[in-house]
Amino acid sequence: MSTNPVEAIDIVKRYGSFTAVDGISFAVRDGECFGFLGPNGAGKSTTLKMISCTSPVTEGRLTVAGLDVGRDARAVKSRLGIVPQDDNLDPDLSVRKNLEVYARYYGLSAKQAGPQIDEALSLFQLSERARDRVDDLSGGMKRRLAISRALVHEPQILMLDEPTTGLDPQARHLVWQKLRLLKARGVTMILTTHYMDEAAHLCDRLVIMHRGTILTEGRPRDLVEEHSGGSVLELRMDAIEREPFLAEVGGIDGVAVEEVEDIVYVFGAGDVSARIAERVSDPNRAFLRPGNLEDVFLRLTGRGLLD
Amino acid sequence: MSAFTTSPDISFGAYRVWQRNRDVLLQLWKSEFVAQLLEPVVVILALGIGLGRFVELDSGEEYAAFLAPGLIAMFPMFAAVFECAWGSYVRLEMQGTYRAIVATPVSVDDVITGEILWGTTRSVMNASYILLVATVLTPWLHMVDSAWAVLIIPISVVPGVLFSAISICFASIARAMSQFSYFFNLVINPMFWFGGAFFPFDQLPQWARILAWFIPLSHVVSLYRGLIDGNLRWGLLADFAWITVAAAVFYWLALAGMRRRLVE
Numbered sequence: 122m123s124t125n126p127v128e129a130i131d132i133v134k135r136y137g138s139f140t141a142v143d144g145i146s147f148a149v150r151d152g153e154c155f156g157f158l159g160p161n162g163a164g165k166s167t168t169l170k171m172i173s174c175t176s177p178v179t180e181g182r183l184t185v186a187g188l189d190v191g192r193d194a195r196a197v198k199s200r201l202g203i204v205p206q207d208d209n210l211d212p213d214l215s216v217r218k219n220l221e222v223y224a225r226y227y228g229l230s231a232k233q234a235g236p237q238i239d240e241a242l243s244l245f246q247l248s249e250r251a252r253d254r255v256d257d258l259s260g261g262m263k264r265r266l267a268i269s270r271a272l273v274h275e276p277q278i279l280m281l282d283e284p285t286t287g288l289d290p291q292a293r294h295l296v297w298q299k300l301r302l303l304k305a306r307g308v309t310m311i312l313t314t315h316y317m318d319e320a321a322h323l324c325d326r327l328v329i330m331h332r333g334t335i336l337t338e339g340r341p342r343d344l345v346e347e348h349s350g351g352s353v354l355e356l357r358m359d360a361i362e363r364e365p366f367l368a369e370v371g372g373i374d375g376v377a378v379e380e381v382e383d384i385v386y387v388f389g390a391g392d393v394s395a396r397i398a399e400r401v402s403d404p405n406r407a408f409l410r411p412g413n414l415e416d417v418f419l420r421l422t423g424r425g426l427l428d
Numbered sequence: 429m430s431a432f433t434t435s436p437d438i439s440f441g442a443y444r445v446w447q448r449n450r451d452v453l454l455q456l457w458k459s460e461f462v463a464q465l466l467e468p469v470v471v472i473l474a475l476g477i478g479l480g481r482f483v484e485l486d487s488g489e490e491y492a493a494f495l496a497p498g499l500i501a502m503f504p505m506f507a508a509v510f511e512c513a514w515g516s517y518v519r520l521e522m523q524g525t526y527r528a529i530v531a532t533p534v535s536v537d538d539v540i541t542g543e544i545l546w547g548t549t550r551s552v553m554n555a556s557y558i559l560l561v562a563t564v565l566t567p568w569l570h571m572v573d574s575a576w577a578v579l580i581i582p583i584s585v586v587p588g589v590l591f592s593a594i595s596i597c598f599a600s601i602a603r604a605m606s607q608f609s610y611f612f613n614l615v616i617n618p619m620f621w622f623g624g625a626f627f628p629f630d631q632l633p634q635w636a637r638i639l640a641w642f643i644p645l646s647h648v649v650s651l652y653r654g655l656i657d658g659n660l661r662w663g664l665l666a667d668f669a670w671i672t673v674a675a676a677v678f679y680w681l682a683l684a685g686m687r688r689r690l691v692e
């Protein structure tokens with residue numbers, strides 16, 4: 122019946138009286154990159170932990186390749202490649218030994234995993250560092266090693282928790298490039314992120330999470346189109362200006378307004394926004410730009426992603 | 429389902445965890461071994477020969493000979509404690525090693541079992557080495573009187589499990605590295621001094637002997653003393669039973685404690 126790599130039906134995770142994930146459903150399809158976008162504390166990482174069997178599901182049904190995560194934990198875990206947020210590489214072992222020891226946890230000897238290890242090291246540009254200590258690597262290299270480590274047993278699904286959090290822009294782009302390469306090879310990927318540009322770059326489909334629930338689901342471009350109306354006007358204006366402006370603009374068809382701190386966001390078709398922009402006295406305080414996933418989140422929750 | 433009532437989920441993965449620790453030791457063996465090889469020799473020389481000259485035991489035994497079983501029990505205890513208290517806590521909290529492993533098909537119970545097997549391995553290696561040193565020195569210090577002493581090598585597995593498991597139990601409830609000073613000062617250190625290694629219990633008042641019965645190390649020392657002296661008696665089986673039961677109980681508690689810590 123269900124052959125989707127991951128299927129969740131009304132899954133709930135409670136820690137005591139706190140509900141971290143509140144009855145969410147989703148399905149990840151074969152070969153796609155599926156994203157969980159949301160601010161810290163939205164329940165993204167908890168969802169990933171439930172999929173990877175390190176945090177038991179409180180309620181609902183969650184399957185990986187048709188296997189129940191509670192009953193068949195070992196079989197589920199053998200199909201997943203996990204890239205955790207904090208890398209947790211083994212500092213007592215060299216770069217290469219990290220991969221060998223990890224492959225052994227999946228039942229592969231150093232000999233069996235050898236070709237995969239060589240390939241992963243070369244793909245992630247770590248071959249020359251193979252004998253080095255893990256602590257001597259840069260942050261970007263550590264992350265690449267963590268991704269390599271998740272690939273040596275050739276998992277069905279690669280799961281990445283905030284894959285570029287804490288990396289500098291250059292290291293980040295290198296990681297994205299490698300992930301796009303894996304995607305082109307048909308690797309099914311699940312990732313969490315609070316960076317909307319990351320989600321837009323990598324994800325075929327995503328869900329936006331907030332306070333343990335899924336707000337919306339879809340392709341990044343469709344979501345942006347639907348919720349931001351294509352383009353967004355950002356205005357910085359004080360309270361005196363703001364009141365008459367809101368009264369005026371609020372009535373225009375197809376235009377929506379959100380206020381966050383000192384910024385007013387106007388969502389609407391490009392030409393309408395451009396006309397509104399002309400009315401603001403100081404052009405330096407008005408900024409017209411294409412819509413993005415951050416706007417989707419803003420529209421749905423009335424707050425920013427990075428709060 | 430409580431962490432205490434779940435039946436253990438153990439597989440070959442425990443051996444993978446043991447292999448991981450072995451590989452780390454093989455990378456660092458030079459610095460690891462030198463200290464461990466020297467320390468017992470220093471202690472035998474200082475206490476056995478140095479202090480021993482001033483000690484006269486009622487049994488007429490030489491002090492170095494009296495000390496031998498205690499050393500063979502004590503140093504392996506430290507080896508297990510070092511691996512499974514500090515070592516485990518570092519792998520649990522500082523390095524994230526346990527969390528990395530339980531994301532693979534290896535279970536929490538495998539990890540803890542593998543760690544205890546590793547602490548036990550270090551413990552048995554240590555006991556074997558000190559037994560060897562004591563045997564080599566026997567022509568001069570009369571430390572080993574009986575061939576039964578060779579049984580200490582297989583038997584030392586049981587106290588190895590016991591002290592490793594006790595250490596993991598503490599690591600599973602510790603919230604900071606600094607808390608290990610409580611473990612060391614309130615548990616391990618008193619056990620070291622009052623475990624029967626340094627002075628005989630039989631001259632002590634009744635209450636002290638009753639108290640000693642509750643000290644795990646005292647049963648290990650008593651058992652080893654019997655095997656080294658060749659003075660076999662039923663009481664040795666009671667000592668062996670005591671440490672076996674305690675090892676099983678603390679192994680169970682170690683699994684439960686770490687499940688609570690690692691399963692969110």
